[in-house]
Amino acid sequence: MRGSFGRHFKLTIFGESHGGAIGMVIDGIPPGTRIDEAAIARDMARRAPGNDPTATARKEADRVTIVSGLFEGRATGTPLCGMIANTNTRSGDYAQLRAKMRPGHADYAGQVKYEGCNDPRGGGHFSGRLTAPLVFAGSIASQLLAQRGIAVGAHIASVADVADAPFDPVGVDAPTLARLRASRFPLLLPDREPAMRACIDAARAALDSVGGVIECAAVGVPAGIGSPFFGSVESVVSQLLFSVPAVKAVAFGDGMALSAMRGSEANDAMRWRDGRVVFASNHNGGVTGGITNGMPVVLRAAIKPTPSIARPQQTVDLQSGEETTLAVTGRHDPCIVPRAVPVVESALAIALCELIMDDAATKALKGGRDE
């Protein structure tokens, strides 16, 4: 818990957004795995700031330097540590950052938690910048999954009230997901992009921000991964998704809509096709009883609007004990949804690696059926 995730695909993240560097340690990459650093760089770039007009003007290269666990291009099997320099740090008026609490941010909760000792610069360890290590790990996880024929991808399901089409939960396929991963503004209906961008621009013009929904899918996941109860696919995936600052709701399959259905609608009928069991629908998002059923895993995550807005907001000054207003200045994304797409993919990819490894452990000592 806290800074580490997983018991198999073990991820530890560290850093503050305006400290010397942020980074991560991944323990559990199979020895000999060829690491495609170019693919990692592409995934990092999708999350990095400054690459899109919707996002903050602040540029960070987010180049990862691997300091351990890699030898001659392959994972050694020992802990892999990567560092990302903070090239864009700020040396401002820390005292004010500690005094005036930004609404919607972790400032106040964090001050209480860390008793005023947390690094206040740029949100410190709470910064969305700490999702960069997640994307690094997720990119490696996606590479491992690809070897097993599993593909993960996501699109912007909505920005404010402008929606993309949803995934076809039965037919979504790897080429579609690959196409989405190649885009900085991934949509199933690319013609929705202008309306979404207009929505973001309007928020920016109003010194405000907007949120959205990201829909993510994994295809090629074999049936039988995950466990009932505490190791359910939904439990493991949601633990990671809710680690992402700004995610406030997570839904699998038809999610909240299932609550209004009858059983006869919500149950996915089963059929035989070419000697395999298939499902005629996928209201359960590829997971029943916490275990994958061979259908695409489909989920949605709600991203709240960026709390950093230039509009004056009512808040408190912890030093003076007075009420005050605060306009968060600086370079902030009016909408982080596009940049959050690879983060959501990463959460799903990491969780699937963890679950597949768990399944393998369980079966390691399996005997023959006749013994």
Added chain:
Amino acid sequence: MRGSFGRHFKLTIFGESHGGAIGMVIDGIPPGTRIDEAAIARDMARRAPGNDPTATARKEADRVTIVSGLFEGRATGTPLCGMIANTNTRSGDYAQLRAKMRPGHADYAGQVKYEGCNDPRGGGHFSGRLTAPLVFAGSIASQLLAQRGIAVGAHIASVADVADAPFDPVGVDAPTLARLRASRFPLLLPDREPAMRACIDAARAALDSVGGVIECAAVGVPAGIGSPFFGSVESVVSQLLFSVPAVKAVAFGDGMALSAMRGSEANDAMRWRDGRVVFASNHNGGVTGGITNGMPVVLRAAIKPTPSIARPQQTVDLQSGEETTLAVTGRHDPCIVPRAVPVVESALAIALCELIMDDAATKALKGGRDE
């Protein structure tokens, strides 16, 4: 993972719905804690079948026998094991249960996972009956929280399309939660009960089932509990909530609705009241940056409709390799939402105990500020 949760308030569950007994081991109850077995029995009864016309006619006393960890009415501090006898087991045609997959159930995923070895009777370890240990643990967790002035309670937010009023996320209080916990059909607007029951009755009459939404709150939670990233309040709570079979979506605060808001709406403004920081609204559900902010923790969980329905459904026979239809007979709830209320409360209560204990561990070795 799998059968165990937590590193502080450590819960292990075991059992099959039609085996000899189900039960749980809780490790981490402070020594000397007086265990209120009557309160546990009341919570168990709210989840137990057969106590309400909306639920299955199958009656199980769900009486817990504590076999360790309790001495002269107080927790010893060592692992507490409780057993719940399965008084209502079935000895039917197992072969058929293994062959015909019930749509919407874990039958198929479980057969793949456990390679046909899982106990097929009544869903085995996948049964909703395994939520009884969660309620037992949750009831103890609620008792521990009550000592700290923290109250947890939930209500039926909706059944199908009939909705109760939502919690006032700022003003919800302990007496309201206590009143809800005393009810078998807890509603903020009790006059919605007839419409909800009618909705359930209609589903039953149609040999079908309905789902719903449960809204849960905790009040009195101090600010500063939880962690950024993998130990976020949302991560820990959601891991437990998604352990509950039938939960397919989890939302904190305004949840999915936040995705359509602007930052200026979603950010909760802060004020001083009597020397304390308070929030003017609670769109974030009492959690920012993964850490409690002192406001009520508010969440919703979507419960899918009971998959066991008497209507014939299309499915497969794994033995014969043929398509077939299946009408699930027996005593099944047309709506499990009322019985799931204490399960959702339990998930939140257990998570809060875990998080408060984690926070205490972190501060155990704190020195004076002057050193």
Added chain:
Amino acid sequence: MRGSFGRHFKLTIFGESHGGAIGMVIDGIPPGTRIDEAAIARDMARRAPGNDPTATARKEADRVTIVSGLFEGRATGTPLCGMIANTNTRSGDYAQLRAKMRPGHADYAGQVKYEGCNDPRGGGHFSGRLTAPLVFAGSIASQLLAQRGIAVGAHIASVADVADAPFDPVGVDAPTLARLRASRFPLLLPDREPAMRACIDAARAALDSVGGVIECAAVGVPAGIGSPFFGSVESVVSQLLFSVPAVKAVAFGDGMALSAMRGSEANDAMRWRDGRVVFASNHNGGVTGGITNGMPVVLRAAIKPTPSIARPQQTVDLQSGEETTLAVTGRHDPCIVPRAVPVVESALAIALCELIMDDAATKALKGGRDE
């Protein structure tokens, strides 16, 4: 930690020696594993009291009732819970047990830890009786290992100053280990038994007790199991061995004696035999760098003398605050070493299962070398 071990072969133990029952939950047995209950009973009997003149006269059947996780003779893959009834409980003068601290026992440390709330009857959760669940789990672990050609066995290396021969660390083989497991007083040199028994009888006659050393080996363990640092074979095995009350020292290979050797003596030379690497000696006990090297894993555990002795000993009365003497009456083993043999075997067998499962998890997502 505390009542649970492992992240793959997950064991939770519970119970007090004079409560209703003790037991354990094992999570991680591969589905379909045929459980040999007769073999378990044999292992349990080796640990159970009352079966040998060296041991306590108190008889406990230590029959395990499996209440979950088993169906038609095979593990379901879900948590397996077994219960062992306490048939021989005592209802004595608890107040005195709480007041007068038995020297060498956990009484005083436990009273401080549990603030006087621990079950004082018969040592409560601290009782050596709680090693019965370890033996149950160890017996299952041994069955899983046997499927992989791995055998575990142990012998009494010494009782007080009477020593058995040590294992041949290079040549110890499975038939030897099987022969040892079939004995209640396992020795490599059976003619040492009379001297050892005489030693125990002398201690009993003196109202005293004696300790000893148990040497344990595993053969057939493939090279490459374990990890450097925190997951080293020695780390995982020793965590389990030091869980056993009475174990105060653990040594691998030549252990303490290695500290007096030169490198040229301690290093195990390597050779080729039939296309395989073999070692000419085994001073390292089959483990280098925390990882198995294919040689027999060999370790020793020191068992302190039973603290419960009938001789009067100087102690304190916590109630009266006075010094006093205490003669521990009742049926106590003058030497628990023979009964501890299957406990030590179990610790090694459980650890090996955990480590092999961990290794399998690490390699689950391995790609081809060419990708």
Added chain:
Amino acid sequence: MRGSFGRHFKLTIFGESHGGAIGMVIDGIPPGTRIDEAAIARDMARRAPGNDPTATARKEADRVTIVSGLFEGRATGTPLCGMIANTNTRSGDYAQLRAKMRPGHADYAGQVKYEGCNDPRGGGHFSGRLTAPLVFAGSIASQLLAQRGIAVGAHIASVADVADAPFDPVGVDAPTLARLRASRFPLLLPDREPAMRACIDAARAALDSVGGVIECAAVGVPAGIGSPFFGSVESVVSQLLFSVPAVKAVAFGDGMALSAMRGSEANDAMRWRDGRVVFASNHNGGVTGGITNGMPVVLRAAIKPTPSIARPQQTVDLQSGEETTLAVTGRHDPCIVPRAVPVVESALAIALCELIMDDAATKALKGGRDE
């Protein structure tokens, strides 16, 4: 497991001895803790090579750069990452390092484990150099313990067959431990130093190496820390000690010698002194039933002789499949025992932090005794 230790004082280590850097992440330092970097540097220097004629001539500054978790001289409470540059790397004939297995090293076991992908330079992740992160963490742990009046220190109990006096297990005190920590060659009887150094010099002259024993103590540890079974003090400490390459035996209190005692000798009698319970002896090393009893915690760890020796040794060439001889050239310590002293102290200090934090978690939700 593997690269991470602990659930409270959480330590992750990474790196290869000849990669870019090694380092560690510590999660669980209380926010606001003032970090004494000078004290850390002193502890690091005791372990660092090149500072003593007994040790390797290879010099590494082992200066730690803290890249996160520290702000204005105090721990923020978020993960603290420190990096140690490898200033002394080698770019030799890797192919030969992969082919010829060094006896006594992890080379062969590691090749099997990591399938030939581990970084072969200087032992890679297996290098004793990876104990530097342990010392860094241990130094911080010692600082945290000092705030609670707990002191940890160790001395060279023996080198080969030259022994120092043992600790007085009852009377060892903080000033003695502080004096030992100030020495590069810590002894209770400083006049043994010449004989020990002569022993080391003789081994070096013979192109050989020697081992030894380190005895470590902690004083001021309150009674009641630790747990029965899997969380015993011995279990947690030994897990860390056996993580240290070269440690092959661990003993608490009188250790192996207890196996030859009678109960009446081994049991530590209790007395009242000034209203407190004290023990007249400390054969149990301050731990009974896995829990501290208020006496000094005393343990010994056996360090095997450095496997890298300049004498030709018989080994195999994995590439050619032939037997060969190998003389390990380069700068190697003929005796690592002096440098291992702070590593053993660190293992104990880290374990005590973990256990004290665990204890605090358990009591976090304790109610009043009257409720």
